[in-house]
Amino acid sequence: MNNTMKKEREPLFSPKNIKLLKNPFNLENPITVQVLGICSALAVTAQLKPAIVMALSVTIVTAFSNLIISSLRDTIPSRIRIIVQLVVVATLVIIVDQVLKAYVYDVSKKLSVFVGLIITNCILMGRLEAFAMGNKPWPSFLDGIGNGLGYGAILVTVGIIRELFGSGKLYGFPIIPEAAFKAGYVNNGMMILPPMALVIIGVIIWLQRSKNRELIDKS
Amino acid sequence: MENLFNLFVRSIFIDNMIFAYFLGMCSYLAVSKTVKTSIGLGVAVIFVLLITAPLNWLVDTYVLKAGALKWLSPSLADLDLSYLSFLIFIAVIAAVVQLVEMFVEKFSPPLYNALGIFLPLIAVNCAILGVALFVQERDYQSISEVTVYAAGSGVGWFLAITAIAAIKEKIRYSAIPPGLRGLGISFILTGLMAIAFMSFMGIKI
Numbered sequence: 001m002n003n004t005m006k007k008e009r010e011p012l013f014s015p016k017n018i019k020l021l022k023n024p025f026n027l028e029n030p031i032t033v034q035v036l037g038i039c040s041a042l043a044v045t046a047q048l049k050p051a052i053v054m055a056l057s058v059t060i061v062t063a064f065s066n067l068i069i070s071s072l073r074d075t076i077p078s079r080i081r082i083i084v085q086l087v088v089v090a091t092l093v094i095i096v097d098q099v100l101k102a103y104v105y106d107v108s109k110k111l112s113v114f115v116g117l118i119i120t121n122c123i124l125m126g127r128l129e130a131f132a133m134g135n136k137p138w139p140s141f142l143d144g145i146g147n148g149l150g151y152g153a154i155l156v157t158v159g160i161i162r163e164l165f166g167s168g169k170l171y172g173f174p175i176i177p178e179a180a181f182k183a184g185y186v187n188n189g190m191m192i193l194p195p196m197a198l199v200i201i202g203v204i205i206w207l208q209r210s211k212n213r214e215l216i217d218k219s
Numbered sequence: 220m221e222n223l224f225n226l227f228v229r230s231i232f233i234d235n236m237i238f239a240y241f242l243g244m245c246s247y248l249a250v251s252k253t254v255k256t257s258i259g260l261g262v263a264v265i266f267v268l269l270i271t272a273p274l275n276w277l278v279d280t281y282v283l284k285a286g287a288l289k290w291l292s293p294s295l296a297d298l299d300l301s302y303l304s305f306l307i308f309i310a311v312i313a314a315v316v317q318l319v320e321m322f323v324e325k326f327s328p329p330l331y332n333a334l335g336i337f338l339p340l341i342a343v344n345c346a347i348l349g350v351a352l353f354v355q356e357r358d359y360q361s362i363s364e365v366t367v368y369a370a371g372s373g374v375g376w377f378l379a380i381t382a383i384a385a386i387k388e389k390i391r392y393s394a395i396p397p398g399l400r401g402l403g404i405s406f407i408l409t410g411l412m413a414i415a416f417m418s419f420m421g422i423k424i
Contacts, residue, residue: 038244083313090306113352116305120345122245195413202406209398216397
């Protein structure tokens with residue numbers, strides 16, 4: 001985004017770098033293909049708002065931890081790299097947590113321990129180990145943003161489905177009209193409960209794999 | 220005593236780490252290929268939880284909480300270090316896991332052979348950090364409560380991973396639609412198991 005950086009031989013948004021941003025949305029999605037970062041994610045998708053906040057927080061932490069670790073990658077001794085990575089990630093998460101507490105306190109309360117659990121989110125360690133340790137800072141930064149948003153896309157989809165069918169609202173605003181309720185429509189209370197998050201993700205994976213046959217498990 | 224037993228049962232069945240909070244899902248999905256390895260990982264998780272949760276509680280109560288450093292000197296009474304808790308908790312967990320690994324390797328080679336490969340995985344298992352953060356959030360008052368909660372959560376996690384491994388071993392012979400094979404069906408199975416576990420809700424002893 002910085003114009004002065006464009007002097008480098010490779011343009012900032014070369015096709016290769018664009019690919020880093022776009023691939024995580026489909027063929028390399030962190031949740032449905034790489035199976036990373038399911039841990040702290042599903043519990044926050046009962047409504048859309050916490051899902052969006054969580055997605056943004058994860059994107060920021062992934063992008064900056066990728067950037068920092070990638071710039072330090074030649075100086076970190078490989079024996080203690082996990083601890084170094086954890087410390088960098090934990091520091092970033094503390095910053096995010098303090099910002100959330102200061103500006104969106106109600107959402108921060110709803111996310112409860114799950115903000116702290118971004119530290120052990122497998123997306124972070126996975127991308128740091130698989131990408132940032134072996135690539136330059138700028139591609140790593142893009143990789144972090146791409147993976148964070150790819151993860152966010154799934155979170156938001158699940159959040160929309162669960163909030164719309166579970167409480168008839170989106171982002172807290174009523175969507176399904178009163179008339180529908182009067183005509184006998186009932187919210188599906190099951191949607192708000194934890195098990196449905198798992199089933200919805202399972203169905204998303206099914207849809208994605210039936211479209212992209214090369215992702216199907218061999219066994 | 221009754222209270223502790225109640226907490227134990229609650230943390231196994233109702234507040235189950237996998238089915239109610241989705242913590243530790245990564246290793247739950249990746250390592251549950253056979254029952255034997257799942258039991259190994261499950262036991263390792265219980266073991267590490269029993270050490271790290273009380274330790275993190277002690278650190279939180281005597282170092283991090285607002286005014287917790289009063290025992291050191293009265294002038295530190297208004298110091299609040301709780302914003303450092305994420306950093307300290309994860310450092311304690313990583314250090315303990317490393318120590319346990321070295322200790323077990325030295326004193327009990329058979330146990331090391333059984334648990335060894337799983338120990339490094341556990342440092343980044345969300346269930347471990349999750350328990351430490353839940354203990355902090357729910358404000359447990361005594362170390363016995365914390366230990367019982369940690370044991371219950373560990374046993375709950377152990378049950379979940381053993382159950383899914385057993386189901387996965389059986390399901391290998393079923394005709395599943397190609398797109399659903401592997402990951403997809405694991406999610407849906409976990410969802411169904413979670414629904415089954417919800418029937419424990421409201422139990423009080």
